[in-house]
Amino acid sequence: MTFTISAPPHKKENITFKKIMWAKVLALMPAVLLSVYLFGLPAIGLVAASIFAAIATEAAIQKAFGQKITIADGHAVLIGLMVAMIIPPEVPLWIPMIGTVFAVGIGKHAFGGIGSYVFNPVLAAWLFLSLAWGSIMAPASYPQTSALFELVLENGAGVMAGVSPFFILLAGAVLIFRRYIEWRIPVAFFVTTVLLAFLLGDSLSYVVLGVVVFGVLFIATDTSTSPTTKNGRVIYGIVCGVLVVVYGHFANYVDGTFYGLFLANCVASLIDNNTLPASYGTETFLQCKYRSIVSKIPFKDRLEVFLDD
Amino acid sequence: MTNVYVMEKIPEKIIIPLKQHDGCLCTPLVSKGDMVAMGQKIGECECYDSASVHSSVCGEVISIEETANPNGSKVNSIIIQPAEAVECVDLTPVKDVSASKLVDVIKDAGIVEHYGTPTHKVLRPEGKQIDTVLINATSSEWIGGHYDTSAQYASQMIDALKLLMKAAGASKGAVVLRNDDLESINAFDHLRVDGKLLTVAPLMGKRKLSYYFKNMGSDIIVVSQERIYGQKILDLLTYNLTGRRVSFCCDPTDVGVAICGVKSAKALYDAVHEGRPYIETVVSVSGKVNSPKKILVKIGTPFKDVIDACGGYMGDTGKLIANGAVTGVAQYTDDVPVTKMTTSITVLSADEVIRDVSIDCTHCARCVDVCPVNLIPSRITAFADQGRFDECRQMNILNCVECGRCSAVCPSKIHLLQLIRYAKNSIENAYEDLSSKESPANLKLGCGCSGGK
């Protein structure tokens, strides 16, 4: 009888990076199909060109540097798809291609590949394209959710990500439920945004947009560019919310989402480093104060039942 | 009540390792060719941190040699071929003995905690005073012996707890159950201890045992809490229950807490009431065997025979794991004996064996979300991988209970637990000769624990 020996743990969850990536691609499909309905066939061309360019770039870079080719893990496909979804569908096809080449080549691989990049490649590509070809990249219209129906199909949407807040939200909810994406960031973000927009007097119809929902569920939760600590992720969600509202309030919430998240990326690791959890059993500042006050109370024997030790 | 089967068939040979604990090796008292009786002491402990070993069968010593041990190494062992006749040494119950005599009884009976420390050393550590004794019944393999009813289990545990407290000279004692283990909770509820009715109190919020001792006006209580599992849970358990922090290089006895298992409590009960040394133990056999069960076996029975008693292997066997399906030690042969530290045997089929290739960490924070002691495993392992152990220590790596949850959920299949253990070992090795470094310099770098104060 032969036995395999290996270090523990001997049982693991059946989850892989690849699975998560493809699940995200799948989750975005309803929105893509809806945009084909809304924008017509050019949308398909856009998505195809973008994904093709992403895969080709990834393969070329990994080949050139003698790395293992990892197209099958779906990350490049996801980047391609997401870049296509935040570009106006009327643009010439070379725009998304340049965008994804930039996203995969500079955004992802120049920073060291998955897990190492500082800025979300999709955001980086959007920023690059907007700065370089601002007039082409301006969407034909800026949306506003004026009727409840628009939550499902947003007629004024300028980009594919914006066609349906409802479907994006649903996709995100399923992913969160399956624990494929993080819940703290989106929740903190939504609470902050709605609260702030309300305080600033921005109508919610400008805030609950497909693009904003897409940005927070799919871009802000990108694992490499968000903090890992539990508190850090809540703070990050709040920071994202604040930045998006600040941009959105003075310009529009479509561009605001992307600029806001891009800036939030910059502070992610700062947040991470400052929210490292303490060891269990460490007293927080308030507990410390409480204890020192209580210990000064005379006849504290009687109070002792309320104290732990 | 979970049924415990008794293994009737006597195996062809019994392998009794001379070291079934963490500490020094026992000296064999027999030599090749001798006949031994059941319960006869065959290995004597010479230093304080070791426990005697006894023969669990009657038979002939056929050799004394190094054999494979379930902890992965090789240990000098006495191999006995059981004889037809069943001859047993006289078992004399030792009731009503003094506390110091009780410690000798424990030592002579060879009782060892399942985590490796001999029980007498836990109860009477040199130079430390124990004030609280805990019986930890939270693990899934809580059954430590063969009981007829669950009420019998409960009352024996309370009696054992009293004995443990007496031996340790401790004033307080508690049995800790698991929240979802309703069977034992019901068994302990409404039990009478010294005329007082016992109630099982769930541990709530930040309340510690001292609150419950006071609240119930009793020195013996039963509480229940969430399940904690892992290889190194003692420090966390101590903190959760008593609020005392165990510093680095220390163990719970440094803060006056003795943690015993159900098995050693049962063994002590038997030693006192029946005079029987620690020669049998219950192991739970699970996984790909034809009839998984909990089974009472003699210490020294090879795994092979235990599995045969459970109906043999089912299908293609991939892995044989001692002590816990998640964090146990994978065996390279089934010729290893059940020792005092064996609690369970798990068999995995060939297609359950994981062969994963790690990729880069994507900072998905799944490991952070599952860690029971609030660590950032992803960051710690990155440091461990680069050999930056000081940084690991600053990130509280020593709190890790080695539960393996982080490795289990990692989508990048990073070997988190392995790297964490590597760093922990390196840190511990670096401090191993701390006391000798301290003395010439007349410096005291030691821990902040103050012997229970």
Ligand code: SF4
């Ligand atoms: S679970 Fe794995 S990939 Fe995710 S943060 Fe932890 S180590 Fe990194």
Ligand code: SF4
């Ligand atoms: S670091 Fe991993 S093994 Fe250690 S306690 Fe946390 S989850 Fe368990």
